[in-house]
Amino acid sequence: MFKATSMTISIMGVLMIVATVAILAYLGFQSISSLISTDASSSNANEQLAALQSEYSSLKAQYDTVKAKVQNSGNNQLKQDYNTAELELIKAQSAITDVSSAISVGKPSDEVNERIKTAQAQIQVAKTSLSGIKSRVG
Numbered sequence: 001m002f003k004a005t006s007m008t009i010s011i012m013g014v015l016m017i018v019a020t021v022a023i024l025a026y027l028g029f030q031s032i033s034s035l036i037s038t039d040a041s042s043s044n045a046n047e048q049l050a051a052l053q054s055e056y057s058s059l060k061a062q063y064d065t066v067k068a069k070v071q072n073s074g075n076n077q078l079k080q081d082y083n084t085a086e087l088e089l090i091k092a093q094s095a096i097t098d099v100s101s102a103i104s105v106g107k108p109s110d111e112v113n114e115r116i117k118t119a120q121a122q123i124q125v126a127k128t129s130l131s132g133i134k135s136r137v138g
Helices: 002-073 076-104 109-137
Strands: none
Touching: 002 076, 002 109, 076 109
C-alpha cells in the first residue's frame, strides 16, 4: 500500500512540474510574440511619421515661395485667402505633432494609425488650399 501511494505521489509531482513548465513556456512565447508585433507596428508608424514630416517640409517650402508672390501682388483678398490657407498648413503641423506624441508615449497602434490618417487628411487639405492660391497668383 505504501509503495502504491508513494508511486502515485511521485507521478503526480512529475506531472505538475511538466504542466508548470508547459504553462511558463506558453506565457513566454506569448510575451515574445506580443513584443515582436508591437515592435513591427511601432516601426511602421515611425516610417509613416517620417514620410509625413518630409511631406510637410516640402509643402512648407512651397507655401513660403507662394507667400512672397502673394505679398508682392498687393491684392488684399489674395493675402487674406493665403492666410486662411496657411492656417491649414499649421493644422497639418499640429496633426503631425500629435502623431509624434502618440508614438513617443506608446499609445496603442489603433490610436496612432487614427492620428496618422488625420494628419494625412490635413496635409491634403493644406495642399488643396495651396493649389487654390497658386492658381490665382500665376
